[in-house]
Amino acid sequence: MENCALLPSMSAMPSTADTPAPVSRPLALDDAREILARIRQLRGRHGRVVLGTGLAMMITALGAWLVSETVVDFLANLPWVVRLIFLVIGVGGAVALLVWFGIRPWRQRLGDEAVALLIERALPAFRSRFIAAVQLSKNPDEGASPALVKALVAETTAMAGTMDFSAVIDQRLLSRWWKLAFCTLLVVGGLAALGDSKTWPLVQRALLARTPVPRKTLIREISAPQVIAVGDSWRVAAIAGGIVPQGGRVTLKTASGRKQEFDLPLESNPPPTFARTLQSMQESFEYRVTLGDAETDPVKVKVKARPGVSSVECQQIFPVYTRLPARRRALGDLKILAGSRLALKVRASGAMKSGEIRVVGADREKIVKASPLTIDAKDHAQLTGEIEVPAKDVAGLTLHLVDEDGVESRGAAIYPIELLADEVPTIKVTWPDRREELLTREATMLIAFTAKDDYGVARVRLNYAVDWVEGAPHKTIDLDIGTALPKEISRRFNWRVGQITPRVEEGSVIDYWFEVLDANDVTGPGIGTTEHMQARIVSDAEKRADLANRLSDTMEGLNGVKHGQEDVNQQLGEIIFEKPAGK
Known part of the structure; x- marks a missing residue:
């Protein structure tokens, strides 16, 4: 029988995919062990042959893909999407060849009968003895004479010892594919050597890198923003290497299909940098940069509207000392008590990356204070934040937003802020009613006062000094007014002059005055003071005369x-x- 290639012969004979092989059992006779060993040997050789053939096919396919793509890419500067299609077809096809012609037949291992059939086809001298010996030995209870089976196995074993089984597994297909794979590797190596420094960039591009096609002129670096706002200028700069041309060009294709080409003059050297700025961009576009014989892949630039504010909710949070509840405020009516906080809930025009509340001064470009806005985790167009309004140098409030593409807001509205100062508390002495009183050394003087504050009186102090002169130290008595922080309070106080230490002598003059303090712990405290009053120490006779x-x-x-x-x-x-x- 004429020998044929392995893969075609496999399609013509039964396999585990078509007819399930019977479960192997030990041969009934010990004499069949040599036959079984021969079958195992040929089965392993068959697995190695199909794996080797599949591997050679894969290497050949990969080499063909790499050569074809790099050559075409060098000549035509393929776009990234086309190179992706090349990569999927080339690598995917190579892997498919390995799986289909190597791994799949290797996993579908030949049964004993299938190997015996291959032996019968390759070695006709057995005249069906080999397969008969295998089948009868595996099923000794199916009516055959044990002696006849034993004799058949012995005869087959003897014949097998004199025959060459190397031709049973056809290796011609394996040889042909490995020769083809070797030739492919030679071609790849030759082209790589011929390409010299151009080879590695082309291989990188075949693997989807965005490296430019190697030319005599090299585009080493491109600098240009990929997202800008409508109306912004756009600058592109390219650094050249290799043979530096006199100039270049940048080609634009807008979203509406309009094409434009602009010169790209040499701006500086070294390094040789070609640059141009285009004004007032109005729609998205893609561009290519050409320098000498080098050209970049098309790069898309997104032109979009600047982020804006759709709505703002504002609450004034008063300082704690005022004991006032938060109050909703309109942005056009920001009359704010110094030290208050403004809580904002902002709805932006789109998804934001960051935001900031800014308080500005009379110079609208000068930021007095800033506080970040927090972006809602579920809705990136919703932002919240708080900022404390400084006590001075404040003129307005504005919002600064940055969207997810990095485009910043500009020219945002500035909402005027009018600062309201916390009024200083006032105090009035209601008794004594004269500016000067005459007292004896042991006298107790009745003092009465009324104090007022718009948010609450916190403390009242009596200051005094004996024979006081401007700048001299004084003593203080804190008067007990409780902790209720009343907005108005009137109190009477008996001042025991005789307990002043050191004791005052006749002829001495005591200067005294009151101070009232509010609870402002943000910009204060505010302090109100009375005029100085005097108590002159006299004798009993002088007091009686008075x-x-x-x-x-x-x-x-x-x-x-x-x-x-x-x-x-x-x-x-x-x-x-x-x-x-x-x-």
Whole structure:
């Protein structure tokens, strides 16, 4: 029987994919062990042959793909998508060849009968003895004489010892494919040597790198933004290597299909940099840079609207000391108490990457204070944040946004801020009513005052100094007013002058004054002060004389009031009883 290639013969004979091989069992006779060993040997050789053939096919296919793609890419500067298709077809096809012609038949291992059939076809001298010996030995209980089976196995074993089984597994296909793979590797190596420094960049491009096609002129680096805002200028710069041309060009193709070409002049050297700035870009486009014989792949540039604010909700959070609840404010009416915080809830025009609240001064470009906005994890167009309004140098509030492409907002509205200062608390002494009082050394002086503040009085202090001069130190007594922080408070206080240490002597003058403090712990505290009043230390006699004089003054005042009342009564009577004129 004429020998034929392995793979075609495999398609014509039964396999495990067509007819399941019977489960192998030990041969019934010990004499069949040599036959079984021969079958195992040929089965292993068959597996190595099909794996080697599949590997050679894969190497050949990979070499053909690499050569064809690099050559075509060098000549035509293939786009990235086309190179991706080349890669998928080349590498995918090579792997498919390995799997289909190597791994798949290797995993579908030949059964004993299939190997015996190959032996019968390659060695006709057996005249069906080999396969009969295998089948009868595996099924000794199917009516055959044990002696006959034993004799057949012995005869077959004897014949096998004298025959050459090398031709059973056809290796001609394996040899042909490895010769082809070797030739492919020679071609790849020759082209790689011929390409010299151009080879590695072309291989990188075949593996989808964005390396430019190697030319006499090399484009070493391209610098240009890939996302800009509508109306912005766009600058492209390219650094050249190798043979540097006199100039280059940049070709644009807009989203609407319009093509434009611009010169790319040499801007600086070294390094040789070609650059151009295009003004007021209005729509997205893609561009190519050409320098000498080198050209880049098309690069897309996205032109989009700047991020903006769709809506803002604003709340004023008052300082804690005011004890006022948060209040919603309109952005056009930001009359803010110094030290307050503004809580903003911002709805942007699209998904944002970051945002910032900015407080600006009279110079709108000068940022007085800034605070970041927090982006909602589920909705990137929703931002929230707070900022404390400084106590001075504040003119307005604005928002700065950066979208997910890095485009920043510009020319945002500035909302005016009018700072409202916390008014200083006031205090008035209601007693004594004279600026100077006369006291004895052991006297107790009644003092009364009324203090007011718009958000609450926190402390009242009595300051005093004996024989005080400007700049001299003084002592302080904190008056007990409780902790309720009332907006208005009136108190009376008995000041025991006799307990002042060191004791005051006759002739001494005590200067005293009040201070009132509010609870402002942000920009304050605010402090209100009375004028200085005096208490002069006198003897008992002088004090009695003073009291007598004050009593005399009081009586005179009462007499004056009495006489004045009498005069009023008299005038009123005259008016009542006066006759009208002409009667």
